[in-house]
Amino acid sequence: MSLIATLARLEAVESGRAQPVATVRHRHLSDRPLVLVSLITAGEAGAPLGALVGTERDAPRLLVVPQPRDRDLRFAFLADLADVVLPYVDSYADVVEAAERSETDPETGKRVKVEVELCADAPQLIVPSRSGVEFVRLLGRSMRFRRTAEQEPEAPHPAPPRVPLLGRWLTHFGERARVPGSALLLALSDVLSRHWATGQSSLEDQHLGALLAWIDPPAGESGARAALEAELRRDSGGQLVRPPAGPATDPAFDNKLLAPAIERYDRARTALAAAEDGLEADDRLGELTTAEGEIRALVERVARPSWDAVWQGLDLLRTLPEGAHAADRWTRDRWSFTGHRDRVVAGEPPQPRRDDAVTAANKLATREREQARLDAQEALDDPLVMAGRRLVGEAFTGEVIDVVMTYSESRRPSPRPLVTVRTDDRPHLGERTKVYRSLDGKPQAAEFVGHARAAGRTETAGHAAGGHTGAAAHPEGVVGRGGPEEDGGLLVLRIVDKMGRGKEPEPGSVPEKGDLVCFTLFEHEQRGGAKLPDPEETPWTHGGPPGDPDAVPQPDPVTEEDIL
Structure with missing residues (x-):
């Protein structure tokens, strides 16, 4: 937890109301999300009891399993759920636009751009809490391998035809939810907690009613008191007035x-x-x-408060403007959705129960890369998030008080301007540490040269302007690491890229005197990792190489986890 979030929680306790920890909305919200409030049966692992599902706030569809232990009734429930979810998914699968994608040419081995179809938009599934996301994943795992009567006429309890397809889509939603920044499947409690800090623990924030009570308490009432009432208040029959958002029941x-x-x-x-x-x-x-x-x-009595709470939470999130990079992350979700649509249309088999070594490593690398990218983009989009990075020394802001043009020592000298920035922040800078600022949406890199003496700014400018400055040279008036007490918070930076190819920097590519700038010590874009071997070249220590290519692959054994 960042220092900003900790301070916000302390202020929430003191004021009795949740405090904002973001000034923009860091997740994309669809204009027509599909809300799913599900309930499970106590004592039956993953057995569905009922659900409220739909895209209309005032017209949810109620699905119920009157006897959750009856397999036929469960399949009827899942078939009804498929009748709601799959048409919603299909409505986004047919509207496409042209897009370019880099692919490897099989003949030359070079990366080339090809024109492909990209879905113009993608479906978005909203569940009340984190446990709802896990239930979606469990439903997908239990459904995508079911055999229908057409596939196995003599199989006991055949599944309706649309159930395995729904399982594949729910599995994709659940897997995509593990990618940081993805918005195909959102737990509303997590999204609200990302934008507001309450005076309760993160575990208590999973109770959607209590969380909303902190964020938007009744007039004249404390958020803490309203949250306590939302959690514990019962009617004359001993039933909770605002049951938890499921899937477990009281x-x-x-x-x-x-x-x-x-x-x-x-x-x-x-x-x-x-x-x-x-x-x-x-x-x-x-x-x-x-x-x-x-x-x-x-079932409707228990699920309806959570249904109304989800829409209330969406209304609160829509009051925040969308962050600048949220659209880019949504575009990656659209690519993911389009790719899975193509796999389904091509008749590929469902997702395996266990990934092979290469696939698992790629997924892990993708999640790590997306987490680092999300952290950087949220800081760039939101001054309040950037303030947290500044407090821990990972970024700094300041005013440009001097700019001196110098050049690299090479056969073709390139501009390497020295920029002196006055800042009150205390970034963790060492010699030649790389820092970055956003320039027209692209990261521009600079090197930390040293601290400038307050009285020596004129000396620095005069000396540096007089000649050729190499990468390791320190102009007069620039001192070592030091601290703000010693040098007055004057940082000398050398801009190293994004200035064009000419001898003189392009207009606007170099900060000017009097500009307010923000530099970060973290990179804005994450680099790709090393290329992993193909499955055919996977070493035996990681499950390969595979056996006879003509052999028929055998399905994984069924476990208790696969059966609802």
């Missing part, structure tokens, strides 16, 4: 309301199966319908 609800309702449903279904004539069957069918309606009402 034990009092399970024991007092849900379990008796399911028992009545089971009795009604047993009685219907034992009915001996049509008149009796009609009566038993009415009892079964009533029992099922009671369960549906209970």
Whole structure:
């Protein structure tokens, strides 16, 4: 946790209201997100109980499993969920635009640009909390390998045709959610916590009702008191007024309301199966319908507060302007969505249960690279985030008080201007440390030369302007590392790139005297890692090389984790 976030939490405790830790919205929000509030059954690992799902705030679709232990009813629930999610996904898959992508030419081995299709937009799935993301991943894992009646006519409990396809898409959403900065699948509690700091722990922030109570408490009421009431307040029947956002349910609800309702449903279904004539069957069918309606009402009663809370949280996030780099990260999400669409259309098999060594290493490298890129972009987009980096010595801002033109010592001298910056920050700078500033959206690099004496600024300018300055030379008036107390906070930097190819820098490429500048010690763009070997060349220590290329691959053994 950064110092800014810690201070914001302390201020939230003192003021009784959540404090902003961002001035812009660092995640893209779709104009038409699909909200999913899911519930699971206590005592059954991953067994769905019901869900509210939809894109319309006032018209959610209620899906219920009246007997979660019944496999056929579970598949019916998943088929109904597919009927909502897949048309929503397909609505984004058909609208495309032309885009360029770098690919390796198989003949020459060189990187060339080719024109491909890119989906103009992508679907976005919103769940209330982090546990909702894990449930989406679990649903995807349990569904994508299911066999349908067309694939295996004699298989017991065949899945409806659309269930495996939904499993593949939910798996993709869940995997993409592990990439820092991705917005295809968002846990609203995490996004809100990124933009506001409350006076409670990060674990308590996963209760969406309590989190919103801190951010937007009722008029005249403290956020701490409102959050406590959101967590603990119960009605006269002992039920929570604002149940947690799932997927787990409250034990009092399970024991007092849900379990008796399911028992009545089971009795009604047993009685219907034992009915001996049509008149009796009609009566038993009415009892079964009533029992099922009671369960549906209970599920909606528990899920509706979380559904309303999700939309309230989205309204709060939309009050913030979107960060400049959020669109770039959303473009990468669109590429990811387009790639998976193409794999599905091409008939490729579902994602494996376990990645091979090369795929796993690539995923890990991608997540590490995207985390570093996200940290840099959030700081560049948000002055409040940048302030946190400045406090820990990873960036500094200041005023340019002197600019001296010098040149490199080479056959073709290049401009290497010396820029003196006055700053109150204390960056962790060493000799020739690289620093970066944003210039027209691109990082411009500079080297730290040293600290300038306050009285020696004229000397520095006069000496440096008089001749050729090499990379290792220190002009007169520039001293060593020192500290702000010694040198007055005057930093001398040598600009080294993004000035054009001519002998004179291009206009605007060099800071001018009086400009306010911000330099960072961290890179703005992350470099790619070393190229990993192809699967055919993977060493035996990492699962390769593969066996006979003509051999039919065998599926992974089914584990308890794969069965809901």
